[in-house]
Every structure is written in C-alpha cells, then in structure tokens.
Amino acid sequence: MSQTVDRALSILPLLAQGPADLGQVADRLGVHKSTALRLLRTLHEHGLVYRQEDQRYRLGARLFALAQEAVENLDVREIAHPHLVALNERIGHTVHLAVHEEGEVLYIDKVESRYPVRMYSRIGKPVAITVAAVAKLLLADLPEAERRAVAEKLDYPTYTSRSTPNAAAFLKELATVREQGWATDLGGHEESINCIGAPIHGADGRVVAAMSVSAPNVVVTAEELLTLLPQVRRTAEAISREYSGTAPNTPSAQGSSDDR
Amino acid sequence: MSQTVDRALSILPLLAQGPADLGQVADRLGVHKSTALRLLRTLHEHGLVYRQEDQRYRLGARLFALAQEAVENLDVREIAHPHLVALNERIGHTVHLAVHEEGEVLYIDKVESRYPVRMYSRIGKPVAITVAAVAKLLLADLPEAERRAVAEKLDYPTYTSRSTPNAAAFLKELATVREQGWATDLGGHEESINCIGAPIHGADGRVVAAMSVSAPNVVVTAEELLTLLPQVRRTAEAISREYSGTAPNTPSAQGSSDDR
DNA sequence: GGACGGCGTTGCAACATCTGCAACACCCAT
DNA sequence: ATGGGTGTTGCAGATGTTGCAACGCCGTCC
Structure with missing residues (x-):
C-alpha cells in the first residue's frame, strides 16, 4: 500500500540471502542507486541493516532484538x-x-x-x-x-x-x-x-x-x-x-x- | 532520510513493547490514523507485523525468520x-x-x-x-x-x-x-x-x-x-x-x- | 430500541516527499 | 595519468503520501 515502505522492506529478505552492495540492492529492487541508498540509510538508522567493513550491507542486530522482544511479549x-x-x-x-x-x-x-x-x-x-x-x-x-x-x-x-x-x-x-x-x-x-x-x-x-x-x-x-x-x-x-x-x-x- | 520508511520502522520497536491498536500507533507516531493504517498494512504484507484477533497489531513471524536467516549467513x-x-x-x-x-x-x-x-x-x-x-x-x-x-x-x-x-x-x-x-x-x-x-x-x-x-x-x-x-x-x-x-x-x- | 461514541476504513485533493538524473568524489587497477 | 568501478550529493519534476471528512460497523448507554 505504501510504495516507499514496500521497497524498503523488500530489501530485508534480499539481504537475508547474504550481504549485498548498493548496486546489487538497487538492481534487485529495480530503482536508482540513489533511492536505494536512501532506503538503506533509513534501515540502517533503525539498526535493521548493518554496514560491514567492505561497505556491503547485511541484516543488523536490531532485528534479533526485535524478534527477541516480540517473543517475550x-x-x-x-x-x-x-x-x-x-x-x-x-x-x-x-x-x-x-x-x-x-x-x-x-x-x-x-x-x-x-x-x-x-x-x-x-x-x-x-x-x-x-x-x-x-x-x-x-x-x-x-x-x-x-x-x-x-x-x-x-x-x-x-x-x-x-x-x-x-x-x-x-x-x-x-x-x-x-x-x-x-x-x-x-x-x-x-x-x-x-x-x-x-x-x-x-x-x-x-x-x-x-x-x-x-x-x-x-x-x-x-x-x-x-x-x-x-x-x-x-x-x-x-x-x-x-x-x-x-x-x-x-x-x-x-x-x-x-x-x- | 526517508520520512515514510522512518515512520514505518518506528512502529516496530513500538510494537515490541506489546500489542497496540491503530489509534495508539497513530498517536505515538504523531500521524493521522489513515497514514498509520497504510504503514501497518505495508508492514503486514511483509509479515513483519501480525494482526491478532482483537484487531490489534503485534510483531510478526517473518521477523523471526529474517533474524534466523541473517545469523545463518x-x-x-x-x-x-x-x-x-x-x-x-x-x-x-x-x-x-x-x-x-x-x-x-x-x-x-x-x-x-x-x-x-x-x-x-x-x-x-x-x-x-x-x-x-x-x-x-x-x-x-x-x-x-x-x-x-x-x-x-x-x-x-x-x-x-x-x-x-x-x-x-x-x-x-x-x-x-x-x-x-x-x-x-x-x-x-x-x-x-x-x-x-x-x-x-x-x-x-x-x-x-x-x-x-x-x-x-x-x-x-x-x-x-x-x-x-x-x-x-x-x-x-x-x-x-x-x-x-x-x-x-x-x-x-x-x-x-x-x-x- | 434508538442514539451515541469509538474504532477501522475509504476516496479525494493538495501538498510534501520521494524519485531519477547528472555530476561529483573517491579508490583501485590499468 | 587515465579509466572504470564504487558510493554520494543537489536539484527539479512528478509521483506518492498525507490529512481530512465521511462512512460503516459494532458495542454501550440512556
């Protein structure tokens, strides 16, 4: 229902398959690199995505914490x-x-x-x-x-x-x-x-x-x-x-x- | 960096504290109910949010699966x-x-x-x-x-x-x-x-x-x-x-x- | 039993936000 | 140096998002 959020969330399962760099994410999403960058940045700020040293992105720690809290509630x-x-x-x-x-x-x-x-x-x-x-x-x-x-x-x-x-x-x-x-x-x-x-x-x-x-x-x-x-x-x-x-x-x- | 996504993601930690209904989510986000609804819907489609029988929202199962896959990779x-x-x-x-x-x-x-x-x-x-x-x-x-x-x-x-x-x-x-x-x-x-x-x-x-x-x-x-x-x-x-x-x-x- | 209040939902128009582009900065390899 | 490969930024245009108001629904209270 919300295109922007939809795209951003589509990144998660994508990264679940393994780390990916900006270009790959943009390609798989079918959007421009700059948009992918902004989405990834937002995900990063929320800790759902982590940027490793080789600059590639992968799923972040907050994800665990969330799943954790979810199950406890x-x-x-x-x-x-x-x-x-x-x-x-x-x-x-x-x-x-x-x-x-x-x-x-x-x-x-x-x-x-x-x-x-x-x-x-x-x-x-x-x-x-x-x-x-x-x-x-x-x-x-x-x-x-x-x-x-x-x-x-x-x-x-x-x-x-x-x-x-x-x-x-x-x-x-x-x-x-x-x-x-x-x-x-x-x-x-x-x-x-x-x-x-x-x-x-x-x-x-x-x-x-x-x-x-x-x-x-x-x-x-x-x-x-x-x-x-x-x-x-x-x-x-x-x-x-x-x-x-x-x-x-x-x-x-x-x-x-x-x-x- | 992306307002819409930012708002949507802010819902997650909010729900991690326990189930909430549409109004509560909208209030906490500081947005109109209709916007909150659309964000929640998008989250729901991606399985990150689950709608329980009393219509309240809580974190969903996909979250676990993601954390799961993340750690395995x-x-x-x-x-x-x-x-x-x-x-x-x-x-x-x-x-x-x-x-x-x-x-x-x-x-x-x-x-x-x-x-x-x-x-x-x-x-x-x-x-x-x-x-x-x-x-x-x-x-x-x-x-x-x-x-x-x-x-x-x-x-x-x-x-x-x-x-x-x-x-x-x-x-x-x-x-x-x-x-x-x-x-x-x-x-x-x-x-x-x-x-x-x-x-x-x-x-x-x-x-x-x-x-x-x-x-x-x-x-x-x-x-x-x-x-x-x-x-x-x-x-x-x-x-x-x-x-x-x-x-x-x-x-x-x-x-x-x-x-x- | 009817009216009220609360809740989720929808269509719409106005607007703000997001998008893609192009140019740039940077690094590495050639 | 020069080229290709990244990631990054500012911008103007357009698309998507927002809040509104109105509706439907379901309980509750008079």
Missing part, C-alpha cells in the same frame, strides 16, 4: 512458561511451546533441562510443519476448508521413512489428532526422536498454542514416552484454563496448581 | 561452526560464538552438548556486555578512544558480587584481556557459572568474533576449566586462520585439522 508464552518448567522438572525431557501464524508454525518457548545452566532454544525457528506434533495440533483446529487449503499447498519432505508423505495422509492425521485431542511425532522428523503433544485452548475453545515433549529413543522408547501423555495433557489443560481466564490466578497457589 | 559463523562442534565433542561443555555490532554483543552460535538431541540456543540474545568473556574480548580490541567511550556509556548491573562494578574496573579488565589474549567470566553473571574465552582474528588482525566455553562449577571448578584454555585458544586460532584465508581449506582434511 506473547501472553500465552508468559502464562505457559511456569507450567512448562514445572512439567520439565518432573519428567526431565525437552518441552516445547509453539504457535501458528500465517501459514507457519514456530516455537516460542522451550525448556531444555532442569540443569542449572538455563539456556534458551532457537526460538523462532519454523517447525517442520508436516510432521511435528505441535504443527498437527495447531493445523487440526483450523476450519475444514482452510485446513484443506493449507494441506494442499505444503511440501512434504521425507525427512525419514515415517514422515507424512502427502496431503491426503496429512489430512487424515489431522482428523485423528482433532478427534483424540493430542498428537505424536514418532521419528517423523529425525529417526531417533519421538514427540508427544497437546493443544492449548483459548476462552473460545480454539487452539491458540500447542506444547510437546520430545525425547530421543535412546533415552525412552516411544511406548514409555506415551505413558507421559496424561501429564502433558494435564499441563496443557492447566495452561488453557489460566489463559482463558477460567482459572482465577489466585495470588497464593498460582499457576502450577493443577498441572501435575 | 554470517561467514564467521559458517567457518567457525565445525570447529566449535569439534571442541565441544572433546570437552563436552557449552561452546559459544559471539560478535560485536553497534554497541551490542550477541551470540551467533552455540553448541550445547554432544547429546544426540542437537538443539540451538537462543541465538541473537544480547550478551551481558560488562561481564561476559566474549564481550570483554570483543570490546578489548576496539581502539582506545572508542573503548573508553563505550565503557563510559554502559550500565554496570551487579548480577553477582563478582560482576564488573564500574567503567574503571571494566577498562582495566579490558586492558588485561587485550594483553593476555584471552578472557574469563568467573561467576560474574551467574554465581555458579564460569566461562573462558578466546578471540578470533580476521586477516587484518582485528578481532571479528569471540568464542567461549561455559560450565557450571558443580561440574568443573574454575581451576579445572582454566586447564582447558589452551584447547580453546587453539580452536580460536584455527578458526582465525581459516577465516583470514591463511589456511587453504583443502577439500580433504578440511577445517578441524588444527584445533585439537
């Missing part, structure tokens, strides 16, 4: 986090939280281990949408038509022999997930890693996020992992309750009251 | 990565890689453990600049004047009793680091975590990145960690050589040839 995440930590402390495996947004599913939180070194996961990484348990949960909740549309448009890479092969299989899987209210990924992304997940509902009943527990089968077999399902579902339900406001977050026994 | 990172993995496989502890950019130091890579589950760290997270070993290494290399200017401008939060207390102490520490060619963070950020780091040099001798090894002192004491210093420095040097092109990356025994 998601309220589902804020509410869910203590529950995820609590679950992690009980079962020890990696716990993920993910949301769906405009065709992509991405992780917005992760608790890796109860180890004193608390380090965050590569949050923001798009999920393998055709196989991940959280992706299935989030897409399964879409209205029929949209679900089908999305399924048709996806690629179905065969990460492993157990990856979802095509749209038909995926839709069938989504139907199952939708009905049973939980999902798995048994070696569909990486042969040795299994995953179980449960949906988090908002006040209107729609799925707003999904969580999962992942573990390599050298640690627990798929069967053992499945025995944890009730705990995962209870946690997801506890988060849902708190998120939808059904659970008055009493100042005292707040949060992890119900997710054990 | 840094050539230091690409070159360093296999070396970091190799080091990690030998010593087992967490290995970090960081760069300095416009006043911030941020992690651009991390190898957490040799565990089969390979998961990435919260890359892009700004580092505690006054205490982290990597930050000291990167800032120590700045020219005298700039170094002082940066040191004066910083805040010195006391994370622990061993945190760098003020600019004077920091500058002194930087001088030491500069001279000895390596750095530590012994409980300066979190009481129980120690850290040793070494610089990575470019062809011109300037420090382009820094790496570090971190471990909680329940696993190894600070003294034990320091015994790993030679290995860390050798790895950093190997990366430096390959990065500055001194080491012809022979197709065969490539990369991890020298960093043991």
Whole structure:
C-alpha cells in the first residue's frame, strides 16, 4: 500500500540471502542507486541493516532484538512458561511451546533441562510443519476448508521413512489428532526422536498454542514416552484454563496448581 | 532520510513493547490514523507485523525468520561452526560464538552438548556486555578512544558480587584481556557459572568474533576449566586462520585439522 | 430500541516527499 | 595519468503520501 515502505522492506529478505552492495540492492529492487541508498540509510538508522567493513550491507542486530522482544511479549508464552518448567522438572525431557501464524508454525518457548545452566532454544525457528506434533495440533483446529487449503499447498519432505508423505495422509492425521485431542511425532522428523503433544485452548475453545515433549529413543522408547501423555495433557489443560481466564490466578497457589 | 520508511520502522520497536491498536500507533507516531493504517498494512504484507484477533497489531513471524536467516549467513559463523562442534565433542561443555555490532554483543552460535538431541540456543540474545568473556574480548580490541567511550556509556548491573562494578574496573579488565589474549567470566553473571574465552582474528588482525566455553562449577571448578584454555585458544586460532584465508581449506582434511 | 461514541476504513485533493538524473568524489587497477 | 568501478550529493519534476471528512460497523448507554 505504501510504495516507499514496500521497497524498503523488500530489501530485508534480499539481504537475508547474504550481504549485498548498493548496486546489487538497487538492481534487485529495480530503482536508482540513489533511492536505494536512501532506503538503506533509513534501515540502517533503525539498526535493521548493518554496514560491514567492505561497505556491503547485511541484516543488523536490531532485528534479533526485535524478534527477541516480540517473543517475550506473547501472553500465552508468559502464562505457559511456569507450567512448562514445572512439567520439565518432573519428567526431565525437552518441552516445547509453539504457535501458528500465517501459514507457519514456530516455537516460542522451550525448556531444555532442569540443569542449572538455563539456556534458551532457537526460538523462532519454523517447525517442520508436516510432521511435528505441535504443527498437527495447531493445523487440526483450523476450519475444514482452510485446513484443506493449507494441506494442499505444503511440501512434504521425507525427512525419514515415517514422515507424512502427502496431503491426503496429512489430512487424515489431522482428523485423528482433532478427534483424540493430542498428537505424536514418532521419528517423523529425525529417526531417533519421538514427540508427544497437546493443544492449548483459548476462552473460545480454539487452539491458540500447542506444547510437546520430545525425547530421543535412546533415552525412552516411544511406548514409555506415551505413558507421559496424561501429564502433558494435564499441563496443557492447566495452561488453557489460566489463559482463558477460567482459572482465577489466585495470588497464593498460582499457576502450577493443577498441572501435575 | 526517508520520512515514510522512518515512520514505518518506528512502529516496530513500538510494537515490541506489546500489542497496540491503530489509534495508539497513530498517536505515538504523531500521524493521522489513515497514514498509520497504510504503514501497518505495508508492514503486514511483509509479515513483519501480525494482526491478532482483537484487531490489534503485534510483531510478526517473518521477523523471526529474517533474524534466523541473517545469523545463518554470517561467514564467521559458517567457518567457525565445525570447529566449535569439534571442541565441544572433546570437552563436552557449552561452546559459544559471539560478535560485536553497534554497541551490542550477541551470540551467533552455540553448541550445547554432544547429546544426540542437537538443539540451538537462543541465538541473537544480547550478551551481558560488562561481564561476559566474549564481550570483554570483543570490546578489548576496539581502539582506545572508542573503548573508553563505550565503557563510559554502559550500565554496570551487579548480577553477582563478582560482576564488573564500574567503567574503571571494566577498562582495566579490558586492558588485561587485550594483553593476555584471552578472557574469563568467573561467576560474574551467574554465581555458579564460569566461562573462558578466546578471540578470533580476521586477516587484518582485528578481532571479528569471540568464542567461549561455559560450565557450571558443580561440574568443573574454575581451576579445572582454566586447564582447558589452551584447547580453546587453539580452536580460536584455527578458526582465525581459516577465516583470514591463511589456511587453504583443502577439500580433504578440511577445517578441524588444527584445533585439537 | 434508538442514539451515541469509538474504532477501522475509504476516496479525494493538495501538498510534501520521494524519485531519477547528472555530476561529483573517491579508490583501485590499468 | 587515465579509466572504470564504487558510493554520494543537489536539484527539479512528478509521483506518492498525507490529512481530512465521511462512512460503516459494532458495542454501550440512556
């Protein structure tokens, strides 16, 4: 809708592919060098673009900071986090939280281990949408038509022999997930890693996020992992309750009251 | 330099603080609602802004994807990565890689453990600049004047009793680091975590990145960690050589040839 | 139930801003 | 020196952007 801004923003994905100099940017944008220069300058002032020593431009640090802040201000995440930590402390495996947004599913939180070194996961990484348990949960909740549309448009890479092969299989899987209210990924992304997940509902009943527990089968077999399902579902339900406001977050026994 | 783009980009940090509706955005920008609407629309088309169900705007997913791609295209990172993995496989502890950019130091890579589950760290997270070993290494290399200017401008939060207390102490520490060619963070950020780091040099001798090894002192004491210093420095040097092109990356025994 | 107020949205005309041009400054290589 | 390759600047013209006012919509309050 705004040509100038549109052009400026088009520079970002362009630079995401690698550094480029002024001429290249101007060419790719189809504008004069001087215009490209002014756009880049503006982007630079805002820190979205960085000028390296060879004068070429690349994406800047502010971008990270923004993505950072963005993810920290998601309220589902804020509410869910203590529950995820609590679950992690009980079962020890990696716990993920993910949301769906405009065709992509991405992780917005992760608790890796109860180890004193608390380090965050590569949050923001798009999920393998055709196989991940959280992706299935989030897409399964879409209205029929949209679900089908999305399924048709996806690629179905065969990460492993157990990856979802095509749209038909995926839709069938989504139907199952939708009905049973939980999902798995048994070696569909990486042969040795299994995953179980449960949906988090908002006040209107729609799925707003999904969580999962992942573990390599050298640690627990798929069967053992499945025995944890009730705990995962209870946690997801506890988060849902708190998120939808059904659970008055009493100042005292707040949060992890119900997710054990 | 470009008013329109400038305004549009100003929306991003604004939304980073939390979701806002059209009116709020317009007010904060000091423009008419209709202009704000058009800017937001453009941002939305590029996926930088997302419109939630209550019609309010917040930062969008593309932002993550961009930050993601950006970090993956840094050539230091690409070159360093296999070396970091190799080091990690030998010593087992967490290995970090960081760069300095416009006043911030941020992690651009991390190898957490040799565990089969390979998961990435919260890359892009700004580092505690006054205490982290990597930050000291990167800032120590700045020219005298700039170094002082940066040191004066910083805040010195006391994370622990061993945190760098003020600019004077920091500058002194930087001088030491500069001279000895390596750095530590012994409980300066979190009481129980120690850290040793070494610089990575470019062809011109300037420090382009820094790496570090971190471990909680329940696993190894600070003294034990320091015994790993030679290995860390050798790895950093190997990366430096390959990065500055001194080491012809022979197709065969490539990369991890020298960093043991 | 009707009117009000708030919010997002649209079309338009006036204007300011952005654009492309051409010339310049600079660096490196020839 | 001379040439080609950058990035940079000032300018006038024109395009795109702006703010306005009016509309549609949805809740709320009388």
